Structures are given as C-alpha cells and as structure tokens.
Amino acid sequence: MKSFISKESIVLLVILLSAICLVTEAQQCRPSGRIRGRKAPPGQCNQENDSDCCKAGKMYTTYKCSPPLSGSTKAYLTLNSFEKNGDGGGPSECDNKYHSDNTPVVALSTGWYNHGKRCHNNITISANGRSVVAMVVDECDSTEGCDADHDYQPPCPNNIVDASKAVWKALGVPEDNWGGLDITWSDA
Secondary structure, X not given: OOOOOOHXXXXXXXXXXXXXXXXXXXXXXXXXXXXXOOOOOOOOOOOOOOOOOOOOOOEEEEOOOOOOOOOOEEEEEEEOOOOOOOOOOOOXXXXXXXXXXXXXXXXXXXXXXXXXXXXXXXXXXXXXXXXXXXXXXXXXXOOOOOOHHHOOXXXXXXXXXXXXXXXXXXXXXXXHHOOEEEEEEEEO
C-alpha cells in the first residue's frame, strides 16, 4: 500500500515551518547599531570596580533589546557602585537618587529594563548555589555610551544584571572573584 502526501499538505508544511522560523527569529535579540568610542577627558572615567573606559575610535555594539525572558533567564552579573561618585555615573534612572552599595540593587540591560517598567520591582538572582532578591533602580544602557552621561564607559551588553556589592555578598562570591559571573534571574 502506497502512502503519499498531497501538494496541499506540503504547502501547509512549508508555511508552518516558515512561521516557526520567523517566530524563532523574532525572539532573538540582534545588534541595533554601533557607536564610535571617545577617549574620556582626564579623571572622567571611574574605574572603581574594574569598569572599562571607552577607547578612542573603537566601535562598540549597541542593542535596543535583551534576550527573551523565561522563568529563569540566563544573564551575566557585573559589579556596579550606585553611590555618589561611584563608577555607576549619575543617579539611578528610576528615582534620580543614589543608593548604598550595602543595599541589594541592580541595573538591567536596556531591553530588560523595558523603558522603566521594572523600576522598583524586585528580581531574584541565583548563582553559586544561592539566591538573593534585589530591587531594580537603574538601566545599564545598551544603546549609548562613551560620553559624560555614561561615565565614558562602553554600552552595556544586552544580557547584563549590574549589581551592588550587597548582591555579590548575598550570593557568597569571594570578594576577589567579584566582577563577572554567569547567573539566572527572574521577576520576584
């Protein structure tokens, strides 16, 4: 007994596979542009927590999006000071205030920050066999950088949770290992 697939079935299958590919592609976050680095004037790029300073002429990738969220979104944890004169630059975007490094607060990459919709919401960060709840108070700008408003630091990658010292302490990470860590996070 022969079985066959009709032309209509093949067309429907092709349409279905094309739709799946388009949905998958739409869920990916691709670079949105590039900016040219400018050298900071003397004393204008705070490297307190091993922050990078822009290099004149270097091209930096920008993003308007972040990877899709899941119940446990993968990200990269970085260290930031949210205090006045810290390496975070100006006051936090959510409330135009500075925050103590002893308080568990974070900045999220532009896409996850979502135009401030996560401001003052808590997220749960998990790594190193521990979890900590931290409040979103700022944006780690993935669209701009290398200027005075961004402390002459490059744009953030699109997968960053930039955290205060309190977050690193709560995760039990030894201080000499602070700076970069693979984590997962979710809305609390």
